[in-house]
Amino acid sequence: MTIHKEGFGIIAVFFIAIAVIDAILFFTIGSGLLFDIFFAVSITFFLLVVSFFRVPKRTPVVGDNLIIAPADGKVVVIEETEESEYFKDRRLQVSIFMSPLNVHINWYPVQGLIKYFRHHSGLFLKAWLPKSSSENERTTIVIEKDKNITILMRQIAGAVARRIVSYSVEGEKVEQCQQEGFIKFGSRVDLYLPLGTKIDVKLNQKVTGSQTIIGRFSD
Known part of the structure; x- marks a missing residue:
């Protein structure tokens, strides 16, 4: 999937923020069901942000009128x-x-x-x-x-x-x-x-x- 240039900065910020939060939680509460759930939610949220900046492959429809x-x-x-x-x-x-x-x-x-x-x-x-x-x-x-x-x-x-x-x-x-x-x-x-x-x-x-x-x- 191609990412639009307008998303590079935002995606990087979200990635760093999620990685830091997940790391803090892991070292605070350790591995387990609660951490697994939060980790899955954070990954899903990150993928949604990435998807928002997707660039579709399309052949434009054009016509003078x-x-x-x-x-x-x-x-x-x-x-x-x-x-x-x-x-x-x-x-x-x-x-x-x-x-x-x-x-x-x-x-x-x-x-x-x-x-x-x-x-x-x-x-x-x-x-x-x-x-x-x-x-x-x-x-x-x-x-x-x-x-x-x-x-x-x-x-x-x-x-x-x-x-x-x-x-x-x-x-x-x-x-x-x-x-x-x-x-x-x-x-x-x-x-x-x-x-x-x-x-x-x-x-x-x-x-x-x-x-x-x-x-x-x-x-």
């Missing part, structure tokens, strides 16, 4: 709404909630030019709540696909997630399904698409980042 899922997870919002930070008009919002068990890499849903990037400090409300889009810690990335199509992608930290990593740089050209960043331990990604975009997914549908077609731009 397609919007590809920017994250693994479940679709929790499909609605027309007002986007107040950048567009300041009505957009079609599609939101994907990532549980701690999902792969937490984020991908660009389209190719294009990064026109706008901002990181906003904020709260750590549960990521599936509607107000998390405007009140939680988050990043906003605006991608100009061409002169007629511009979309907004927003990474949102959740109650468990405490760090958002984004590789976006204003003025940089990016490719569809290129890695955009990583959100650590539970989170959400919102897409704000032009009205009239054909949506191919449904509420509560599970989607796979860089694989599932979210929708298609209208001709």
Whole structure:
């Protein structure tokens, strides 16, 4: 299994902490059922942390007219709404909630030019709540696909997630399904698409980042 670079430091810290605790317990209470149980639990927890930073082997799905899922997870919002930070008009919002068990890499849903990037400090409300889009810690990335199509992608930290990593740089050209960043331990990604975009997914549908077609731009 390949491990994402964002996990190296955290995995090392967890490994050292678990090793120290297990050693202290062993020399305190000795071997026995209680130690065996704690040791098994600690190993299981460590493997879950390692699994969180896994990098799946995938062949990206690409297409000039397609919007590809920017994250693994479940679709929790499909609605027309007002986007107040950048567009300041009505957009079609599609939101994907990532549980701690999902792969937490984020991908660009389209190719294009990064026109706008901002990181906003904020709260750590549960990521599936509607107000998390405007009140939680988050990043906003605006991608100009061409002169007629511009979309907004927003990474949102959740109650468990405490760090958002984004590789976006204003003025940089990016490719569809290129890695955009990583959100650590539970989170959400919102897409704000032009009205009239054909949506191919449904509420509560599970989607796979860089694989599932979210929708298609209208001709």
